[in-house]
Amino acid sequence: MATFYLMYGNDATDLVFGVGHYRDRPEVAAWFDENLELIRCTGKMALPTPPIGVLRSSRTTRMGFAEPWNWDVARGPLQGAGRNFGYLELADMGGASAAQYPVVMDCGTVQMTTDEVEGVLRYVRAGGVFVAQHHTAQHLPERADAWPLAGAVGL
Numbered sequence: 001m002a003t004f005y006l007m008y009g010n011d012a013t014d015l016v017f018g019v020g021h022y023r024d025r026p027e028v029a030a031w032f033d034e035n036l037e038l039i040r041c042t043g044k045m046a047l048p049t050p051p052i053g054v055l056r057s058s059r060t061t062r063m064g065f066a067e068p069w070n071w072d073v074a075r076g077p078l079q080g081a082g083r084n085f086g087y088l089e090l091a092d093m094g095g096a097s098a099a100q101y102p103v104v105m106d107c108g109t110v111q112m113t114t115d116e117v118e119g120v121l122r123y124v125r126a127g128g129v130f131v132a133q134h135h136t137a138q139h140l141p142e143r144a145d146a147w148p149l150a151g152a153v154g155l
Helices: 002-007 027-033 036-042 058-060 067-071 114-125 148-152
Strands: 050-057 087-088 104-105 129-131
Touching: 027 036, 058 067, 114 129, 114 148
Parallel strands: 050 087, 050 104, 104 129
Antiparallel strands: none
16 A cells, blocks of 8 residues: 555655554554565655656636646546646745756646746756647737737747
């Protein structure tokens, strides 16, 4: 079960240090005793930063767009390829939060402000790889079909 949760990127599941999971199961307690170094390597909450960030805008979801649900690679495909990830919000782009990820993949951010587009561009100028989708930044808040990110990169 611990492997399952680690594979899916859940870093808040405490099956290792919650003794209630194995105190009444001597065979599991014995396994822990025999594998203490492995337990130390796993750590309680100190997982390494994954190499992939996934931009998932809660505003896009709140506005009723279905794209984040349809294009979120963190909902199975990344795990299937053996990759872990961290979620980012639009406010994270262009700053220290996004900078820790060499690659950020958008999963359906159909609306961005010009400031948010500039945050994505700052991330890329600093050396990050941003993977846009076919609908990334399609709309500005005040104008539909504006394509501000595509325009900013010359498309």
